[in-house]
Amino acid sequence: MILAAEPGLADFGKLLVYSAMAVYTVAFLAYIAEWTFGSRSKVARTAAALGAGAPPGKPAAADGDAVRVTVRAAGGSTRVLTRPRVITRSATPARDGVPDGPGAAGGDERGDTYGRIAVSLTVLAFLLHAGGVLLRALAVQRAPWANMYEFSTTFSLVAVGGFLGFLAARRNVRWLGLPLVTTVLLDLGLAVTVLYTETDQLPPALQSIWLWVHVSLAIVCGAMFYLGMVATVAFLLRDRYEGRLADGGTPGRFSASVLERLPSSVSLDKFAYRINAVVFPLWTFTIIAGAIWAESAWGRYWGWDPKEVWSLITWLGYACYLHARATAGWRGRKAAYLAIAAFLCFLFNYYGVNMFVDDSLHSYAGVED
């Protein structure tokens, strides 16, 4: 063996991924407990805000009702400033009065405890998961994203990292925990069974700094786009829920319990938009890095290879989404559908092209047939 690939390390890495999956599973149960206990509280704030009593478009304060700022001086004295209350309006003024839901725990104390446990477990699982990916990288002595096993494990690692990052930045995203951990478990399950490949070296065509840039960015973009997509789906559900309430309808018990606890549709929409808007330039750069790589490996920067085609389609999809948000009559639900379609294109590029389209030059998928 010329380059020492260390199968022992790789096995240990796989073991760590299995442990991470076990911890994610417990975290998953804890999230379920959080939602279950949370369902006992009856908080129908949305209906109240949309009900006949409230004037349409009753503005909400920008940052909740936190208008007091406590300033602690060096000496230890504190003084309280009353920060001016800023009133905001959004693109859907009728929904501005709708407060964000109380979160999965629904204000229930035990629910909240379970939620905190779930988050702690997610952190632990994330660390194990990161260890697994790191060991894999050490085992193969290169960046761990040359085949679908490595791509998938890194992908879900970044998605969980993004989620924990938002939590650390005190964003109202704990509700994301359950759907995220569910899909991470699916992704890892797929990775260790169907997609697993032994450690291997990169064929010469894949050895390039641009590979590193291109693929690592693709993973980051995909993971963040994924979080954006979950928020978009939540937006669609929540928007329909609010719409039904505004029309005086009574939503089903399930949506009344679950959707009531999500952030308001306005918040979800903004959250999803901000993720997609920040990631889009990054995705553009990812494609360009890929083109530079293609130019040095194959002598043309663009050759309508299926992988290239689908990354362009994904790009056009997100461009449509961003455009739609600036086009009369296309904001809100229609734009949201475009964002989801764009993410599905990303997913197809990642799994579909590797598995179903066989004459792609990007044949590094490494899945045994």
Next chain:
Amino acid sequence: MSGGDDAGNAAPPTGPDTDGAPDADSNADSHADAAAVAPGSGSFGGVRAPGPLGAAAWTARELTGWARWSWRQLTSMRVALILLFLLALATVPGSLIPQRDANPLLVAEFKDRHATLGDLYERFQMFEVYSSVWFSAVYILLFVSLAGCIVPRTWQFAGQLRGRPPRAPRRLTRMPAYTSWRTARDPDDVLRAAHGLLRRGRFRTARAAGSVAAEKGYLREAGNLLFHGALIVLLLAFAAGQLYRSEGGKLVMAGGGFANTLIQYDDFRSGALFDAEDLEPFHFDLDEFHASFHRSGPDLGTPIDFRAEVTYWRAGDDEDEGREATIRVNHPLSVGDAKVYLIGHGFAPVVTVTDGQGEVAFGGPVPFLPQDSALTSSGVIKVTDYVNRDGEPDQLGFQGFFSPTFRLNAERGPHSSFPDPDDPVLTLTGYHGNLGLDSGIPQNVYQLNTRHLEQFTDGSGDPLRVNLRPGDSWELPDGRGTLTFEGYERWASFQISTPAANGWALAGSVGAVLGLTASLLIQRRRIWVRAVPDRDGPPGTTLVEMASLGRTESAKIPEELGDLAAALQAHAPPLPGPGDTPAEAAAAPGTSEKSVASSEMPAQPSAGHREGAVP
């Protein structure tokens, strides 16, 4: 609608109620006006004067009217969005249906298997999607729309840069972010402080009676224009690249060479406007070729590295002053405009054939083409200048495999198990007769047309097949001479590309990313501060109002307003007491005062339109 205006009333803050409303769009209505003047007499032409002259004038008005209407449609955000979406859809089939450019063999195979579908696809240019009429139509329309959109927007933006931030609307309460308080300070003092504050915050500011207007984040618009402009540069660069580029392949034996002229290529493709005179004059020799492979572990047999050591000369170089270079995968050799890529490698068995008279009829390396990753290679040897034992001209053909590391099993027959030449074996069967080379039909050098050939057989009539190791000779039957397997050489195949406009494409991409980043991360926003004597409060109190309007909804904009308000309160301390937010009263429905919304802020404060008010 011009793109700018449209984007204006379309862009966020607030209000599905503005959607589709013809509101601020003054020029979108000529259509309706014209129709109103003379109902039934045409869409744009107005009243038709009697006589042929009148009819001509009417037709002209009608045509220009329609033309302008179509142009406005084409450059509207909505049509741009639809075209963008169509382009995404149109891009899909090319990735699912085999494309002639990329793989003509797959296309032929597909047409064999699906005759009717193949014909249908052929009719709709599905085998060359990316150069088809319909695909081109979509992207050309999109880019015309793009150009028609960014030119007016650029002018508008230039105007805004020269102008001053627009005055405060009458009703600041309707802005996406708003705050207010009462203070004992004099309105003028408050405004002076606010002005200073905003200027220190690097806003462009303008003072008016009773208010200050400020604006910031022009880089957003600049970035957006840069992005859309860069897309046009990118498209033109891509088109130029397709038209002017050239690309060809050449298989070179180790020790052999290549000169960059048209006739030396094995295969050659070029864009419509490429001129063979433009080929970069240079030539190179392949001195050595190295390949290394994993010899153990899970990756047994997969490549580690390929290197082609070459010496090259540019036009005017001395023959004994060649420059040395190494070409590897991902590391092409650049010579002037041209780039030489290493794309493949293989073996060429060296054989010598003597004829029936004992004379050498053929000698030299014959490149065989790899069939699998262990480099089982197939090829043919054609001996044309041959005479048999009786001195009569005949021709010989051999067909077979070269296996660098020979294995023989029942399932696969002779094949190679490792790509390095650990146990090289040449496996051949032979023919004599007419190779069919003078039939006028071009022949593939890697195939044997056995129609007019007779195979060498053993006594029982089975084809003769021999396995030769280096140095082995094969006595051909009936005294037809011998074939000696002398050894093997390596060859490498190269692609020589002369790309065009790559620099422009790169510049376009960089511009697009930079523009996009500025456009999506920078907030363009306006802030207004108004300070007037408070009519409802005790004498001497001042009502301070602040509002901001962003082109997109961002949580940062209200936050910034809060910070600025907090900073201004240091100069204009709020009076205690209720009603620090008169907004709630003011925003109550039913009031119908018009807001004075400025007309050129891209993001209209659509709050101003909420009750159908048109600025």
